Amino acid sequence: MNRRLVESLAEAIIALPVEDYSLFQNTLMAKMIKKTPGVCGGHACIRDTRIAVWTIISLINQGSTDGELIADFPGLTVFDLLTIKEYYQSHQQEIDNLIYFQSQENSND
Numbered sequence: 001m002n003r004r005l006v007e008s009l010a011e012a013i014i015a016l017p018v019e020d021y022s023l024f025q026n027t028l029m030a031k032m033i034k035k036t037p038g039v040c041g042g043h044a045c046i047r048d049t050r051i052a053v054w055t056i057i058s059l060i061n062q063g064s065t066d067g068e069l070i071a072d073f074p075g076l077t078v079f080d081l082l083t084i085k086e087y088y089q090s091h092q093q094e095i096d097n098l099i100y101f102q103s104q105e106n107s108n109d
Contacts, residue, residue: 032083043098044091046084049075053091054098056084061099 016024033044033053044053051073059069066081088095 029083029086032080033087044087044094046076046080049073049080051076052098053084053087054095054102056081057088057095058099058102060085 013021013024032047034047035042035044039045040050040052045051046053046056056069056073056076064072066078069081070076070078
């Protein structure tokens, strides 16, 4: 890890005017969710973790807490969970459909 680079980035981000800071947050969050053909069925995943958004939302719907999710998925951060929840808010139908279809597949096994 390049601590100096991280510190410099943090200082630059903190110094942004409110509008630019908001744009930065939205841009960062949008880039954190990826759909890559051949990875997790091409479904939305957080960063390069191969952790599908629908998996985390399904677990949240079943009562998992943020602390439990971070313990169960060591590659996740609190910011990742926030990003996943934000993505779900704007793509609810997509994620709900995936959860439904996965539950149907599992019930047929």
